[in-house]
Amino acid sequence: MKTLQLLFILLISATTYAQNTGSIAGKLTDKEFNNEPLPFANVLIKGTATGTTSDIDGLYELSNLVAGSYTITYSFVGYETQEIKVDVVANKVTTVNVPMGASAATLDEVLITTTARKESESALLLDQKKAVEFKQSIGTEELSRKGVSDVATAVTKTTGISKQEGSGNIYVRGLGDRYNSTTMNGLPLPSNNPSRKNINLDIFSTDIVEYISISKTFSTLNYGDFAGANIDIISKNYNGNGFLEIGLGVAGNSNALNADEFYLQDGPNKTGFSNPTQPNNPLTAYNFDTSWNTNTNSPINNSFSLIGGDSFNIGEESRLSFFATAAFDNGYKFSEGIARGSVSTQGVPRKDFTFDKFAYETNSTLLGNVNYKINNKNTLSFNSLFINSTNQSHEEFSGVIDIFDNASEGGGFVRRSTYDKTSIFINQLLGEHTFTEKLDLNWGVSYNMVNNVIPDRMQNTLVPVDNTDINGDLRVSDLATSDNHRFYQDLKEDEFAANIMSSYKFGKTEDDTYKGKVTLGYSGRFKNVDFEATQFNFRINRNTTQPVADPNNLDAYFNQNSLNQGLFTIETFRGPAGTPGVLNPQTYNGNQLIQAAFASVEYKFSPKFTGIFGVRGEYIFQEIEWETSLDPNGDKNDFDTFEILPSTSLKYALNDKQNLRFAASKTYTLPQFKERAPFQYEEVTQVFFGNPNLYPSTDYNADLKWEFFPNNDEVFSVTAFGKYIQDPINEVTIASATNDISWVNTGESAIAIGGELEIRKNILKISNEEDLKNTISLGFNASYMHTDQDFDRDKVVKETDLSVGFTNDSGQLTGASDLLLNGDISYIKEFSEDRNLQATLSYNYFSDRLYAIGTNNKGNLVDKAIGTLDFTLKSNLSKNLGLSLKVRNILDPAIERIQDTQDVIVQSYTKGVDYSLSLTYKL
Secondary structure (H helix, E strand, C coil): CHHHHHHHHHHHHHCCCCCEEEEEEEEEEHHHHEEEEEECCEEEEECCHHHEEEECCEEEEEEEEEEEEEEEEEEEECCCCEEEEECCCCCEEEEEECCCCCCCCCCCCCCHHHHHCCCHHHHHHHHHCCCCCCCEEEHHHHHHHHCEEEEHHHHHCCCEEEEEECCCCEEECEEEEHHCCHHHHHHHCCCCCCCCCCCCCCEEEEEHHHEEECCCCEEEEEEECCCCEEEEEEECCCCCCCCEEEEEEEEHHHHHHHHHCEEEECCCCCCCCCCCCCCCCCCCCCCCCCCCCCCECCCCCEEEEEEEEEEEECCCEEEEEEEEEEEEEEEEEEEEEEEECCCCCCCCCCCEEHHHHHEEEEEEEEEEEEEEEECCCCEEEEEEEEEEEEEEEEEEEEEECCCCCEEECEEEEEEEEEEEEEEEEEEEEEEECCCCCEEEEEEEEEEEEEEEEEEEEEEEEEEEEECCCCCCCEEEECHHHHHHHEEEEEEEEEEEEEEEEEEEEEEEECCEEEEEEEEEEEEEEEEEEEEEEEEEEEEEEECCCCCCCCCHHHHHHCCCHHHHHCCCEECCCCCCCCCCCCCCEEEEEEEEECCCCCCCEEEECCCCCCEEEEEEEEEEEEEEEEEEEEEEEEEEEEEEEEEEEEEEEEEEEEEECCEEEEEEEEEEEEEHHHHHHCCCEEECCCEECCCCCCCCEEEEEEEEEEEECCCCEEEEEEEEEEEEEEEEEEEEHHHHHHHCEEEECCCCEEEEEEEEEEEEEEEEEEEEECEEEEEEEEEEEEEEEEEEEEEHHHHHHHHHHCCCEEECCCCCCCCCCEEHHHEEEEEECCCCCCECCCCCCCCEEECCCEEEEEEECCCEEEECCEEEEEEEEEEEEECCEHHHHHEEECCCCCEEECCCCCCEEEEECCCCCCEEEEEECCC
16 A cells, blocks of 8 residues: 555656656655654755655655755654755656664665654654554653653543542552552562552653553553553653753742741751661660751752763664763642541541641652664663652641540640652663564563661650640640651662563565564563661650640750650650660561563454454462561461463554554452551551451453544544452551551452543644744543442451441442543744744643542542643743743642541642743753
8 A cells, every 4th residue: 555655656746747847755664663654754955945744654755846966854853864865857756765763874775764753742643553452652742742740740641540639649540559550661660658559650750751651451561460551661762963951940839938937857958868867776865866846948949950862873783872861859848728537427527637738859860771773683772760759748737636535625736747768779671683574582671679768757746734725835745655756667679570572473465564473471570578667656754744845846855854854765666665775666578479471462354453362371479577566476478379361452443544442351459568567657647557368359451442543643532441350459447446547358349431532633733835833732631430349348357357337338449530631732833943932731630539438437538629720831942942931730729638428628738839940951
């Protein structure tokens, strides 16, 4: 078909040109991607404004050229520019098939190809159109246009995905962290949080990303612990001429800037690389060297980035490429509102606070990439990524600490300061090898290290000296030893992973394509987790007269002199009451081994109908051992299982612009280490602990999709999906005096069914005679879903030693919103080749979603609907200088959580509006 199109162009050219004119026509293809056509490349007559671009099949034509000699420039952003002299003969068509590769091609090459520009919207849509499996991607071009700076926000711009407020936790089609997986270049990423399966995507800057691939359907290449989506971050891989770009930025949050004072704890520095350590012998003497008192700060955000890359030829076929980026940014945020704990069936909250929260975040990123193209058949690449991410939060709560026995009339004061630091070191070696036209081999190995520490979390609790005078003097609370404490946590996670797969094509046809492909492979990941936490509790002496405490000068109370006077003693969470010198940290450690073999067959039944049929066998072993305050003597638990995971993907091309797709699969969902370890974690308003009897869920998935591509940068698609989950895992409130939360397999099954709609459309697209564009484009996607699961108290009691009294017999999946909306409108104006203006207004909405399941006749905790509006204005002022203005969260809606049956607000605050201005200069 493509050959006929080229012949048609040549025929028309030869018969319609004027007597003294001729034309140049040809085809651009890609030698590094199996001779695929190269669309959207620029073809220009050097020294003039006359030119064109290749179409979706790689074809181009320059017509009505006066006979003579021309120099034609072929270019594609990020790749080697080609200049070829061509003689145009009157009444003739000169055919030139041009190479566009990482290295310059010779003129005698008949078939010349290039690497696709994967970060562009049009190239990613082309990839989506041609793929047999379901694919959805978002590249740096689209991320830049929408003003997105981190991966967590990036994925929420795609259909059916939302983010939990205040975290990087992603929900895909209503399925949260445990149902999703995260990889980088196809290799698994570790978690930076002991409570989470996936790494926090907030910490990944889009500076390191070429594009992000979101797979909502399972294939044999994915690990089977997946039912929502696999999010694959494809790192930058540069192949063009040398460049260096410097970026500077300044930003602010309206709430933080308007705060009277901005408070943070003593100890951590502003770079994010400080690491306060646990003091020596803190049980026998007061050896803490950081202050309980706070520091004031100027809440101005700033950022810095340095990005560079280069590549050069080694001989005729080899090319070595380098890319590196170093970046630092920080951010101050402030919020105030209400926070309440468990609400009774009569609608009375057990805890009832107003609060102020001051937060300071840093993110330092260093990425290095080396790509060595040995020859046209062999490529090696090495990626090394270091991320240091910190989050400081200082929270002050005022009101009722506990309606039964602690500041029950109000006037209580709780202060918590937390410094959370995560260092991640990711190393990957990847290889691609083509042995013959039919046989290839791809492989990758990675070694990742994570260290998450909470060094010196501080909490103080003060209560009125006279409970009837809530505005009077305060004293240090003596109700529980943990009311006043310092906490140190250290999580280390090491993981080695490997992928290897080989594909063999068969059934060669007359047009040099193949009817089928067989793929065989192996995946393995070996994880080790070590967790240690020590909490130093200050047991207040009830047998002596306690002095008045000043919340603004707590160092006056917590010091060596007060310890000597016997006002308090210091003990650990696991130490016997009042016993000096007992230092017993809470610990758990675990190992997880997953080994998998997989096979798939891709077969083209007809030119329109293609299918992929695969099966993956996984052996899963998870072992955990612990010594915690809930089980001081310690214990261990393990499970091992083998899963057979079939999958299929079918594609039927209705015509050149429309596809019909279907996919079905079986997967599973593992519990996380912290969910299975009986470790107790205390927040101000809630306590969590693990359940060793937790076990995996089994998932069945199906998708049906119709997609239409009107033009190379437009798409219209409709998707229907369904999921059936056996033995779903949920967070629930355990029936007890303290109403703590744990994790259980809550019932027999859960379902999620829904539909998705996506539209990308150019409303206006005008190009003048100099090919300068004036474009208005619209993007919109919507997801509607219905989720339901049964709740079975008897099942929970039978399988665990926990008691749960579900308020309802059934309900939604936690984290699921019925409706998700994303919309954006962009205007792009090009003034010259180096000067342009780009403006984007984007809107995101999610409807009410379930946060936690109601128990004992109390309602569910529900996060109320939120709509956010963002604006981005960017301009290239010259070839070297760029300017960007972003305004985020313009509407600044209230973030609310309610307990629905009692209709009580348990949390409410606003985030404020974020403003940022950045400048980039390219050398």
